[in-house]
Amino acid sequence: GAGVSQSPSNKVTEKGKDxxxxxxxxxxxxxxxxxxxxxxxxxxxxIYFQGNSAPDKSGLPSDRFSAERTGGSVSTLTIQRTQxxxxxxxxxxxxxxALQPQHFGDGxxxxxx
Amino acid sequence: xQRVTQPEKLLSVFKGAPVELKxxxxxxxxxxxxxxxxxxxxxxxxxxxxxxxxxxxGFTADLNKGETSFHLKKPFAxxxxxxxxxxxxxxxxxxxxxxTFGTGTxxxxxx
Numbered sequence: 001g002a003g004v005s006q007s008p009s010n011k012v013t014e015k016g017k018d019x020x021x022x023x024x025x026x027x028x029x030x031x032x033x034x035x036x037x038x039x040x041x042x043x044x045x046x047i048y049f050q051g052n053s054a055p056d057k058s059g060l061p062s063d064r065f066s067a068e069r070t071g072g073s074v075s076t077l078t079i080q081r082t083q084x085x086x087x088x089x090x091x092x093x094x095x096x097x098a099l100q101p102q103h104f105g106d107g108x109x110x111x112x113x
Numbered sequence: 114x115q116r117v118t119q120p121e122k123l124l125s126v127f128k129g130a131p132v133e134l135k136x137x138x139x140x141x142x143x144x145x146x147x148x149x150x151x152x153x154x155x156x157x158x159x160x161x162x163x164x165x166x167x168x169x170x171g172f173t174a175d176l177n178k179g180e181t182s183f184h185l186k187k188p189f190a191x192x193x194x195x196x197x198x199x200x201x202x203x204x205x206x207x208x209x210x211x212x213t214f215g216t217g218t219x220x221x222x223x224x
Binding site for chain 1: 117119147149156157158159162199201203210211212213214215216217
């Protein structure tokens with residue numbers, strides 16, 4: 001596709017449920033990033049994948065959060081046992097290589113009831 | 114630690130007037146600074162980066178290391194400039210590719 005694609009665009013779930021968010025980066029982009037934007041906050045870095053290197057997980061807020069990137073392309077962010085404070089817009093970005101400009105998707109708006 | 118501060122949550126400017134969106138940063142090494150913009154119902158997109166030293170849509174931003182600032186400026190505001198603007202920093206010192214964002218400024222251009 002022409003840009004970074006994220007699905008679903010909106011997700012409403014009950015507290016305690018697990019959720020999976022998907023990101024399709026731009027074809028050929030080796031770097032992939034996940035960010036979170038809570039209400040009234042700036043974008044907060046979560047995790048970064050670059051090629052076959054070990055991901056930088058330094059931004060994940062708790063062990064309930066995990067992400068994987070299969071085949072160097074599609075990435076899935078998983079949140080287990082969701083809490084209300086997990087409600088946010090989750091943004092994915094990709095770049096051709098590390099240190100190149102990041103291109104963002106439309107995000108997934110996650111609401112925890 | 115790296116930090117980006119955008120002191121203004123909201124900024125309203127009349128069409129044709131100059132615009133300045135403030136951004137200050139904290140970083141011990143040599144940072145790379147960016148401005149991202151999000152127009153209504155569109156995705157976040159890169160507006161400009163300091164190393165390019167270019168003008169995009171009439172906007173410019175100069176990195177001032179002495180004042181640790183990267184303010185975004187435009188001499189004559191246009192209605193289509195209304196959007197959410199985010200300043201972001203990437204620390205080059207440790208090869209850290211992640212971006213640290215400010216909380217954003219919502220710019221409204223008054224016709």
